[in-house]
Amino acid sequence: MSLDFDQHKTSALAILEADKSELPDFWKNKYSTELAKNWDKFYKRNTTNFFKDRHWTDREFAELIQDSESQKSLLEIGCGVGNFIWPLLVKNPSLYIYACDFSVRAVDFVKANENYHDSRCKAFVCDIVKDDLLDNIPCNSVDMVSSIFVFSAILPEKMKIAVANIKKILKPGGIILFRDYGLYDAAQLRFKKGSKFSENLYVRQDGTLSYFLSKEFVHQLFVIDGGFEEIENDYVIKKTTNIKRNLNVDRVFLQAKFILPK
Template identity: 35%
Template sequence: MSAEPTPAPVAAEQPQQQPPSTTPIPPSAEAGPSTLRVSVIDKWLKPNGPPKGVSFGARKLGDEDDVWSNNAWDHAELPDDFNERAAEIMEKHRSTPVPEAKVEDYNARPAAFWDAFYSNHADQFFKNRRWLPLEFPELVSCCEPDAGPKVVLEVGCGAGNTVFPLLMNNENPDLRIFATDYSATAVKVVQSSELYPRAEHGLGVLNASVWDISAKPAEGSGVSYSLPEGIEPGTVDVLTVIYVLSALHPKEWEQAIHNLYTALKPGGLLCIRDYGRHDLAQLRIKQPRLLDVPNFYIRGDGTRVYFFETEELGGMLTAPARGQSEGNMFNVHQLAEDRRLIVNRKEQLKMYRIWLQAKATKIE
């Protein structure tokens, strides 16, 4: 559903206690999922593996390092004046919002803008997410030959950036993958692939369908949720939501999280990655692009994007399940910022990418 950057892979999960922390995701000397078969990891990572002696997500700028010696540094510390400079830009955004007459059009038909996006970029937008084994090893473990029956749901599949790498590296004959997007054009891109509905080696089955993550149930249905084609309540083992929640209006978040919660098995894993507050993409947005909610913008192509703080995302995951007055929907095992310093050596510029990443398991 959402256009994505190339992320700085997170080397290892750091479980955190509630309330969620804003501590950036740290590097680890033990990068990579040690419990997975080497064959699966090698197939995924080897084509673009890191230079010898360098671990993904572990290039951290030290006091003695020359900042201009590399194009990017992982787990970056923000400069002391970063928030002050960002606040100045945010004030400019607030002073020149999108005209009210246009806001309703952008919010009323978001799928149409994503259809146009994928119509224009269908052949260029597929990115093999080689960082998935390091960021979400639990997802890749579903590909193990002895993993048994597993159901994976990718919400906001776009051009198939998660599901096709899964299929191409899968060794589990009992893996079922569901890909959804509220752009019908994106779903057609996935369905037109030579890998659809099965991988070349015949392992794994993929089903792609149109679904709005924030959809409410049909009136009179007697249920509180909406689920994609082929998914029954409580059946999904791992659910990925990567650069997707940011495409929703904040008033749609509650229903979206309820739908995801309903789809997952008790103990099922929710994997989220999205844009963080004051990410470079937010600071570079031109005016007037601010919509009817702070930190919620329209891109030049008409698609929407929100920039999260960890507290917002954590609050959604730890809210009580619908119909309950207390208790959390999810146990949050990871919720933190992932920051990368991008360097323009020619112009001597420093720029900061800020993403949020979360892992949470369903409580029931």
């Protein structure tokens, strides 16, 4: 895997080196202060139709397959409209899920879903770099936290706050299941000139952010600064075909697991 990544990195750097320009400070400030607003607009525009239900998560994370006799709880940060939640609730009748998002509209969609029941799930609005999760979840009570394509939407300098916030509600021995956009992913290489916010951070046309993570950065964030133990942390490289454009591209994801020491 590392050899594949190194080979991909060489060609990716040649593309990224061609554009080192960054957005003016005015636009950086505007996008930074309007993140929740722009995600709310995203869900207003796309409702529940943009993302597909994530049936693959328990294949990647065996921890999500629960013994029906064991009662477990999970917090999903950045739940969107519930594409991660619904397959898991069906497969795991003993699993209780907390779900939060900083888009009011997204949380409203979750609560309006026919599969949403208070006995199995609690959805609430929360910006994990501003609000305290303890307002909705008891301290040290959750067995697992899932972060699926969430940290890439957070400003890098505020990610430590998110980790500290998560740490408050996780049980000792609890686990974080992490998957996000990896450094040199095809999506990073497709950004046009004028989209770069800072190193590895870009602004999409709709005003939402996309940060591309290295495993060294994630290790620093969760282990060195956050106090977690690392179980897994590596790139997942998948070759995909864009049939419409007749292109083969390399998708690079960062997949990791961290445990809170007892």
